[in-house]
Amino acid sequence: MAEGKAAAAVREDRLWQRHADMAKLGGTPKGGVNRQALSAEDAAARNLLGAWATARGFSLFTDAIGNLFVRREGTDASARPVMSGSHMDSQPTGGRFDGMYGVLAAFESLEALEDAGLRTRRPVVAVAWTNEEGSRFQPGAMGSAVFAGHNRLDEMLQVKDWKGVVLKDALAETLKAAPAPLRDGPPGFPLDFYVEAHIEQGPRLENEKKTIGVVTAIQGSRRYIVSVAGEEAHAGTTPRAARKDAFAAALRIAQAMYEATTDRDDTLRFTIGRVDVAPGSPNTVPGKAVFTIDMRHPSDAVLDTHEKKLEEIVAARAAPCTAGIERVTAVAPTVFDPAVIDLVRAKAGALGLPNMDMPSGAGHDAMHIAKLCPSGMIFVPCERGISHNEIENATPQDLAAGARVLAEVLAALANR
Ligand code: GLV
Ligand code: MN
Ligand code: MN
Numbered sequence: 001m002a003e004g005k006a007a008a009a010v011r012e013d014r015l016w017q018r019h020a021d022m023a024k025l026g027g028t029p030k031g032g033v034n035r036q037a038l039s040a041e042d043a044a045a046r047n048l049l050g051a052w053a054t055a056r057g058f059s060l061f062t063d064a065i066g067n068l069f070v071r072r073e074g075t076d077a078s079a080r081p082v083m084s085g086s087h088m089d090s091q092p093t094g095g096r097f098d099g100m101y102g103v104l105a106a107f108e109s110l111e112a113l114e115d116a117g118l119r120t121r122r123p124v125v126a127v128a129w130t131n132e133e134g135s136r137f138q139p140g141a142m143g144s145a146v147f148a149g150h151n152r153l154d155e156m157l158q159v160k161d162w163k164g165v166v167l168k169d170a171l172a173e174t175l176k177a178a179p180a181p182l183r184d185g186p187p188g189f190p191l192d193f194y195v196e197a198h199i200e201q202g203p204r205l206e207n208e209k210k211t212i213g214v215v216t217a218i219q220g221s222r223r224y225i226v227s228v229a230g231e232e233a234h235a236g237t238t239p240r241a242a243r244k245d246a247f248a249a250a251l252r253i254a255q256a257m258y259e260a261t262t263d264r265d266d267t268l269r270f271t272i273g274r275v276d277v278a279p280g281s282p283n284t285v286p287g288k289a290v291f292t293i294d295m296r297h298p299s300d301a302v303l304d305t306h307e308k309k310l311e312e313i314v315a316a317r318a319a320p321c322t323a324g325i326e327r328v329t330a331v332a333p334t335v336f337d338p339a340v341i342d343l344v345r346a347k348a349g350a351l352g353l354p355n356m357d358m359p360s361g362a363g364h365d366a367m368h369i370a371k372l373c374p375s376g377m378i379f380v381p382c383e384r385g386i387s388h389n390e391i392e393n394a395t396p397q398d399l400a401a402g403a404r405v406l407a408e409v410l411a412a413l414a415n416r
Contacts, residue, residue, distance in 0.1 A: 002118075003350065003408075004350070004351070004408070005116045005118060005411075006109065006112050006113055006116055006118060006404075006407035006408050006410070006411040007112070007347075007351055007404035007405070007407050007408045008116065009111075009112035009113070009115040009116035009118075009407070010108055010109070010112045010400055010403045010404045010407050011108070011111075011112075011115075011400075012396050012397065012399070012400035013396075014108065014111070015104060015105070015108045015396070015399055015400055015403055016396040016399065016400075018052070018104045018107070018108070019096060019097065019100065019101070019104060019399070021048065022045055022048065022088070022096065022100050022104070023096035023100075025041050025044040025045045025048065026039070026041030026042075026044075026045075026090065028093065028390050030093075030390035030391060031096070031390055031391065032090075032093060032094055032095050032096060032389070032390025032391065032392060033090045033094050033095070033096050033100075033390075034090060034091075034092055034093065034094065035088065035089060035090040035094070036089055036090065036091075036092060036133070036135060036136040037089035037130060037131035037132075037133065037134075037135075037136050037137055037142075037170075038066070038089075038130070038131065038136070038137070038167065038170035038171055038173070038174045039089075039136075039170075039174075040177065042088060042089055042174060042178075043173075043174045043177035043178040044177075044178070045088040045100075045128075046068055046088070046128070046174070046178035046180070047177075047178045049068065049070065049088070049103065049107065049128060050068070050178065050180055052107065053070040053107070053126075056110070056111060056114060057114075058070045058071060058072050058110060059071045059073075060180050060181065061180055061181045061182070061183045062175065062180040062181070062182055062183065063147070063182070063183045063187040063188075064153055064182070064183075064185075064186060064187055065130050065142065065143050065146040065147070065153060065156060065157075065171070065187050066130040066143065066171050066174060066175060067127060067128070067129050067130050067143040067144075067146075067147060067187060068127065068128040068130075068180060069125050069126070069127050069183075070107060070110065070125065070126040070127075071123050071124075071125045071126075072110045072113060072114065072120075072123060072124045072125075073123050074119070074120045074121050074122040074123040074124070074414060075119050075120070075121055076121045076122065079121050079122040079123065080122065080190050080191055080192045081122055081123040081124065081125045081191050081192070082120075082122050082123070082124050082125070082191070082192060082193045082194075082195075082410055082413045082414045083124075083125045083126075083127055083191050083193070083194045083195075083369070084102070084105070084106035084109060084124070084125075084126060084127070084194065084195050084196060084197070084406060084410055085102055085103050085106045085125075085126050085127030085128055085129065085196065085365070086099045086100070086101065086102020086103050086106075086128070086129065086132070086196050086197065086198055086364065086365060087099035087100075087102070087103070087128060087129045087130075087131075087132030087133070087143075087365060088100055088103055088128045089130070089131055089132060089133050089136075090133060091133055091135050091388050092135060092136075093388075093389065093390050094133070094388065094389075094390070094392070095382075095386075095387055095388070095389060095390060095391070095392020095393070096392065097199045097382060097387075097392055097393075097394050097399075098198075098199060098201065098387050098388065098392060099132055099133070099198070101197060101198060101199055101380070101394070101399060101402075102196050102197045102198050102364075103126065103127075103128045104403075105197040105378075105399070105402055105403040105406050106126035106127070106197070106406065106410075107126045108403045108406075108407070109124070109126070109403060109406050109407040109410050109411075110124055110126055112403075112407045113407065113410075113411060118411060120411060120414035120415055121414060121415050121416075122192065122413075122414040122415070122416075123414075124410050124414050125191070129141070129142075129143035129144045129147070129365045130142055130143030130171075131143055132144070132364070132365055134223070134329070136161045136162070137159050137160075137161050137167050137170075138159065138223060138225075138328050138329065139151065139223060139328055139329035140223075140329070140363065141331070141363060141364070141365050141367065141368055142156055142159075143187075143365070144365035144366075144367075144368040144369055145368045146187045146188075147187045147188045147368070147369070148188065148368040148369060148371055148372050149188060150368055150371070153186055153187060157171070162274075162276070191369075191372065191373050192373050192374070192413075192416075193340065193373055193374055193375070193413040193416075194366060194369040194370070194372070194373055194374075194375040194376075195340065195344070195375065195376050195377065195378065195406060195409050195410060195413070196364055196365060196366040196369075196375075196376075196377045196378070197377070197378045197379075197380070197402050197403065197405075197406045198360075198362075198364055198377060198378075198379060198380075199379070199380055199381070199382040199387065199392070199394050200213055200358075200379040200380065200381055200382055200385065201361070201362045201382060201385065201387035201388075202361055202362075202385045202387075203384060203385030204356075204358055204385070205356070205358075205379060205380070205381035206381045206382075206383070206384065206385060208356060209354065210354045210355055210356045210381070211348075211353045211354050211355065211380065211381065211398055211401045211402075212344075212348040212353045212354070212355035212356075212378060212379070212380065212401065212402060212405055213355070213356060213357075213358045213378070213379025213380070213381075214341060214344045214345045214348065214355055214356065214357045214358070214376075214378070214379075215336060215341075215344075215358060215359070215360050215376065215377035215378065215379055216335070216336055216341055216357050216358065216359055217298070217333060217334055217335045217336060217359040217360065218333065218334040218359065218360040218362075218363060218364060218366070218367045218377075219269075219296050219297055219298040219333055219359065219360070219361060220296060220297060220298065220299070220300050220303050220330075220331060220332050220333040221294065221295070221296040221329065221330075221331050221363050222293075222294075222295050222296070222303055222307065222327060222329060222330045222331070223292065223293065223294050223295075223327070223328045223329040224292070224293040224295070224310065224325050224326060224327050224328060225290060225291075225292055225293075225325070225326050225328055226250070226253060226290065226291050226292075226293065226314060226323060226324070226325045226326075227288075227289075227290050227323065227324050227325075227326070228246045228247075228249045228250045228253070228288065228289040228290070228318060228321050228322070228323040229246060229287070229288055229321055229322050229323070230243075230244035230245055230246030230247075230249060230285070230286060230287050230288065230289075230320075230321040231243075231244040231285070231287055231321075232279065232284050232285060232286070232287035233284070233285040234283070234284070234285070235282070235283040235284060235285055236283065238285060243285050243320075244285075244287075244320050244321050245285050245286060245321070246277070246278075246286045246287055246288050246289040246321050247277050247286040247289045249289070249317065249318050249319075249320075249321040249323060250275070250277075250289035250291055250323075252317045253313055253314055253317045253318065253323060254272055254291065256313045256316075256317055257270065257272075257293070257309075257310055257313055258270065260306070260309045260310070260313060261295065261306055261309075261310075267297060267298070267302075268295070268296070268297050268302065268306065269294070269295065269296040269297070269361070270293070270294075270295050270306075271293070271294040271295075272291050272292065272293060273292050273294060274291060274292040275289065275290070275291040275292075276288075276289070276290045276291070277289050278290075293310070293325075295307075295310075296361070296363075298333055298359065299333070300332050300333060303330075307327070310325060311325055331363065331367055331368075334366070334367040334370050335370075336366075336370060336375055336376045336377065337370070337374035337375055337376060339374060340374050340375060340376030340409075340413075341357070341376055343376070343409055343412060343413070344376050344377075344378055344405060344409055345357070347405050347408040347409050347412070348378075348405050350408070351401070351404055351405060351408070353401050353404075353405065358379065360377065360379070362387070364377060376409075378402050378405050378406055378409070379402070380394060380398045380399060380401065380402035381394065381395075381398050382394045
């Protein structure tokens with residue numbers, strides 16, 4: 001296969017326009033998106049991707065957890081596919097590139113192979129994984145985790161969102177609104193390589209004036225829910241000593257946790273991103289408080305140590321309330337395949353793109369697929385490293401550069 005032909009067929013204008021088209025689905029006034037998993041906006045994005053795929057003659061199918069696949073056939077009917085993609089769901093106040101870029105860069109690669117008239121031995125599949133963000137339904141990276149066999153389909157279908165909507169029902173509604181042929185059987189099929197493109201979501205590439213991040217690893221991540229139970233009481237009459245104030249206990253617990261997770265070199269990441277207080281009345285002492293914890297570190301042992309500390313804090317600081325901590329996700333650190341890493345670096349170099357090796361601070365669907373087959377990731381810069389924010393931004397040039405590297409990498413892997 002002619003070196004560089006796939007990259008040369010990547011069209012910056014087309015890729016940029018596709019981002020603009022997708023950004024209208026769930027578009028927010030500040031220029032971001034609210035396209036949470038299995039919402040009407042998610043269904044609209046699925047339909048748009050499906051329409052583009054069908055127009056190009058690619059086949060489209062979904063699976064029992066709603067992962068959406070676009071397949072370009074190879075010349076060897078028995079060859080296992082090479083896959084690339086990411087997610088189309090967003091944070092409640094998300095940007096237009098987080099996840100969507102990886103899906104559109106994969107789709108652009110399929111189109112580039114087609115436009116360049118390049119046949120590949122293996123099929124190349126673009127994928128949009130269901131519910132990567134995990135902000136509406138926990139855990140995140142759900143579609144890829146079920147595909148990889150790391151989460152059970154039957155358990156995930158029973159998960160509820162914060163309003164009590166059951167995932168199974170939201171999925172059924174989404175697939176009704178965005179129909180695609182259903183692949184029979186449990187999610188998952190054999191594949192030989194997986195490469196995911198994503199915006200960096202941090203400032204390193206921009207600071208170091210590099211266009212491509214050659215991703216070597218993803219740090220481990222865990223999520224927890226802390227539930228505190230107290231007793232509702234009248235805000236005007238109940239003396240301090242007689243109160244079981246669930247929010248006050250949650251605050252004590254949270255404060256101790258922030259202190260216990262502060263490390264000198266600022267490697268451990270600890271976030272309380274959601275707090276719910278019930279009954280939520282200004283003049284009732286809260287009887288219930290629930291908050292989420294997202295904790296990450298490159299070492300699983302460090303996460304273990306800190307998990308123990310969190311448990312001890314919950315046990316020690318809850319009185320006079322009662323409290324519990326439940327772990328909802330634990331994903332071990334990921335180390336990507338050296339051969340895929342080398343290939344990404346080589347293709348970026350051959351295209352003359354300044355690049356650097358780097359680990360990922362954010363989680364990605366690739367962390368699950370990397371357990372199935374040799375995998376890797378390609379990062380491109382985003383403005384000031386800002387992500388999980390409506391103002392997230394990236395340049396058409398950088399997005400196209402990443403897609404060129406991806407197209408070359410996929411073309412090479414698809415002929416192995
Ligand atoms: C994905 O958005 C993550 O939380 O890393
Ligand atoms: Mn993402
Ligand atoms: Mn994200």
